[in-house]
Amino acid sequence: MALALIAASCGAGASSEERPAERAAVQAFVRVNQVGYDVDAPQRAYLLARSDESGTSFRVLDAIGSSVQHGEVGEDLGPWSRRFPHVYAIDLAIHEPGAYSIHVDAVTPADSPTFAVGDTAALFAPILANALAFYGAQRDGPDVIGSILQRRPAHLHDRRARVFRHARYTPEYTIRDPVPVLGADRVDVSGGWFDAGDYIKGVQTESYTAAMLLVARRDFPALLGPGAAADFTDELRFELDWLLRMWDDRTETLLYQVGFGDGSERYAGDHDLWRLPELDDRFRPGDPRYRFIRHRPAFRAGPPGSPVSPNLAGRLSAAFGLCSQIFRASDPAFADRCLRSGQRLFDLADADPGRLTTFSPFDYYPETEWHSDLELGAVELALASGAGDLPSGLPHPGPTYYLKRAARWADAYVHGDEHGDTLNLYDVSALAHAELVHAIEATDDPPDLAIDRAALLADLERQLRMASEQAAADPFGWGYPYAAYDGTSHGQGLAITASLYARLSGDHTWDAFGRAQLDVILGANAWGTTFLVGAGTTFPHCVHHQVANLVGALDGSSPLLLGAAVNGTNSKSQFRWLGLPSEANRCPADRSDPFARFNGMRARWWDDARSWPTAEPAIDFVATTPLAFALAMTG
Numbered sequence: 012m013a014l015a016l017i018a019a020s021c022g023a024g025a026s027s028e029e030r031p032a033e034r035a036a037v038q039a040f041v042r043v044n045q046v047g048y049d050v051d052a053p054q055r056a057y058l059l060a061r062s063d064e065s066g067t068s069f070r071v072l073d074a075i076g077s078s079v080q081h082g083e084v085g086e087d088l089g090p091w092s093r094r095f096p097h098v099y100a101i102d103l104a105i106h107e108p109g110a111y112s113i114h115v116d117a118v119t120p121a122d123s124p125t126f127a128v129g130d131t132a133a134l135f136a137p138i139l140a141n142a143l144a145f146y147g148a149q150r151d152g153p154d155v156i157g158s159i160l161q162r163r164p165a166h167l168h169d170r171r172a173r174v175f176r177h178a179r180y181t182p183e184y185t186i187r188d189p190v191p192v193l194g195a196d197r198v199d200v201s202g203g204w205f206d207a208g209d210y211i212k213g214v215q216t217e218s219y220t221a222a223m224l225l226v227a228r229r230d231f232p233a234l235l236g237p238g239a240a241a242d243f244t245d246e247l248r249f250e251l252d253w254l255l256r257m258w259d260d261r262t263e264t265l266l267y268q269v270g271f272g273d274g275s276e277r278y279a280g281d282h283d284l285w286r287l288p289e290l291d292d293r294f295r296p297g298d299p300r301y302r303f304i305r306h307r308p309a310f311r312a313g314p315p316g317s318p319v320s321p322n323l324a325g326r327l328s329a330a331f332g333l334c335s336q337i338f339r340a341s342d343p344a345f346a347d348r349c350l351r352s353g354q355r356l357f358d359l360a361d362a363d364p365g366r367l368t369t370f371s372p373f374d375y376y377p378e379t380e381w382h383s384d385l386e387l388g389a390v391e392l393a394l395a396s397g398a399g400d401l402p403s404g405l406p407h408p409g410p411t412y413y414l415k416r417a418a419r420w421a422d423a424y425v426h427g428d429e430h431g432d433t434l435n436l437y438d439v440s441a442l443a444h445a446e447l448v449h450a451i452e453a454t455d456d457p458p459d460l461a462i463d464r465a466a467l468l469a470d471l472e473r474q475l476r477m478a479s480e481q482a483a484a485d486p487f488g489w490g491y492p493y494a495a496y497d498g499t500s501h502g503q504g505l506a507i508t509a510s511l512y513a514r515l516s517g518d519h520t521w522d523a524f525g526r527a528q529l530d531v532i533l534g535a536n537a538w539g540t541t542f543l544v545g546a547g548t549t550f551p552h553c554v555h556h557q558v559a560n561l562v563g564a565l566d567g568s569s570p571l572l573l574g575a576a577v578n579g580t581n582s583k584s585q586f587r588w589l590g591l592p593s594e595a596n597r598c599p600a601d602r603s604d605p606f607a608r609f610n611g612m613r614a615r616w617w618d619d620a621r622s623w624p625t626a627e628p629a630i631d632f633v634a635t636t637p638l639a640f641a642l643a644m645t646g
Contacts (some may be wrong), residue, residue, distance in 0.1 A: 023351040039117035045534035045547025047127030047134040054103035057459040069115045088486035092611030098486035124548040135640040139241035141545050141574030142636045152201035161562050165288035172309040178371035185275045200269045203253035205332040207629035208556035210288050211270040211281050215369045218327040221635040225333035226302040227638035236520045260352045285592040320368035324360035325384025328353040332391030348401040382424040383440035388415035390446045417459035425470050433474045434504030436631040445511040471512045477519045488527035493614035498579035499542045502528040503635035510642035537609045538616045544575040553598030553620045555627035565598045575628035580614040584596045
């Protein structure tokens with residue numbers, strides 16, 4: 012879940028069909044994947060209708076208006092809402108690349124947006140480039156990219172931050188007086204990525220994000236490596252440098268957060284302001300209420316050498332293990348540093364934790380499952396430790412030690428009580444299982460492991476079956492509840508899981524399900540919007556993001572926070588007491604909500620600057636984008 016900021020996000024532009032004077036008369040809408048369909052794969056669009064449209068004809072038109080396919084709409088897939096009780100399948104069969112649209116002769120005729128049909132490698136390439144641009148926009152510290160949203164160096168005081176004990180909050184989310192660690196040296200915690208639409212930084216979300224992106228970068232170098240249009244190498248190096256600053260290998264001390272969100276009467280927190288980040292270092296000089304805005308605290312997870320919360324130890328050691336794998340050839344000294352840090356950190360993982368350390372307050376990111384984090388950390392260290400030319404003095408040379416531990420934690424996950432989720436920030440088991448299968452195969456299926464390849468694949472399929480039960484109740488085939496947080500992230504995670512399962516097992520049962528998740532994210536949903544900024548014809552225009560709100564365009568034109576994946580739809584109960592500070596730009600300017608009529612399944616999509624529950628982007632939402640679409644691009 013993205014952090015709950017004061018303000019929210021703006022709206023996708025209304026098409027001509029959405030003009031207020033016409034809304035009452037419009038009875039039907041055509042929903043498509045607005046980015047496009049693979050020329051060689053099944054292609055499905057939808058007719059969302061208020062009346063019975065059985066037997067209604069449709070035509071597919073090419074760029075010059077010629078009909079290339081005609082027929083009748085397919086089966087009624089079930090009701091969406093009381094207003095729209097019918098959703099019909101429109102199955103396409105377009106085998107020539109090009110631009111197309113669909114015209115339906117409904118009670119009131121309906122036309123789709125223009126969409127492409129072609130090779131997914133070309134269709135989805137801009138999504139990868141946009142995701143890279145998003146992380147460039149999230150950069151903190153002196154090394155920003157000025158061509159993205161006029162970014163300027165920010166939070167330079169983070170180079171000499173004071174260390175504080177674990178932050179404590181009251182039940183009302185008021186921070187208690189931060190307690191400094193007496194005698195601790197100042198630390199350099201500059202750099203890294205802003206967590207979401209705010210400016211705090213945390214190891215929990217950043218290590219997860221780094222690990223997801225590093226796997227994508229490792230497995231798809233032609234798409235995400237040197238020479239590619241979306242080369243993530245430098246951006247990941249930038250982030251790894253920050254993660255290594257947060258872990259002091261010499262003293263075995265982990266810093267888990269920089270800055271805090273909710274403040275108190277005495278101290279302003281990050282979420283109490285709406286401003287550009289470069290203003291913070293000199294914000295109201297001399298005013299003690301803003302001392303922690305000007306000089307942000309670095310919060311320590313525990314004393315030197317103390318046990319580390321297993322979720323942080325697992326995902327951070329996974330990022331370090333992947334760092335070693337990727338940079339082993341190009342920068343062996345950096346790879347050595349990552350591997351040493353990952354191994355030492357993993358040894359400190361607390362195998363019997365109470366409440367996990369995430370952010371402060373904990374309820375920003377209330378994670379409970381941690382076995383999969385240790386599985387992922389162990390398997391990436393195993394893969395890294397199996398390479399040649401490793402440094403001397405490693406705590407555990409060779410892959411066997413970590414391979415056994417990865418299998419142990421995988422088995423604990425499969426047979427535990429905390430395995431009711433799918434791939435996202437709170438559960439990385441699908442990725443960890445797939446990586447463990449690779450590691451087992453790379454070491455010729457060693458004996459005496461706590462779990463085998465078949466059991467790992469069975470658990471991947473269990474997750475897909477669980478999500479498919481949800482999808483069966485939705486006419487658009489979405490495998491996650493609309494009335495919940497982190498929908499975009501979960502949908503991309505399910506697409507990843509389906510692709511990984513097919514690649515590892517050779518079983519393509521879930522291919523169509525995986526494609527359907529990406530279709531929904533790219534506009535084939537009741538609201539007719541994508542949830543990726545810059546993708547398709549209708550996308551979020553007013554994201555809940557301070558930089559984008561203050562210096563970006565609010566009408567879908569440039570400059571945009573390209574690549575931002577927003578939360579997506581959310582429960583109607585989440586929209587109380589939302590507002591914007593006076594410093595924010597109102598968005599949309601007229602406070603209209605053209606998507607309100609399409610709300611259903613107890614969920615709402617609100618593209619408004621007040622709506623952080625739906626329209627706030629976050630680094631962990633975008634984390635699954637490159638891997639999901641790289642897998643789709645490569646079949």
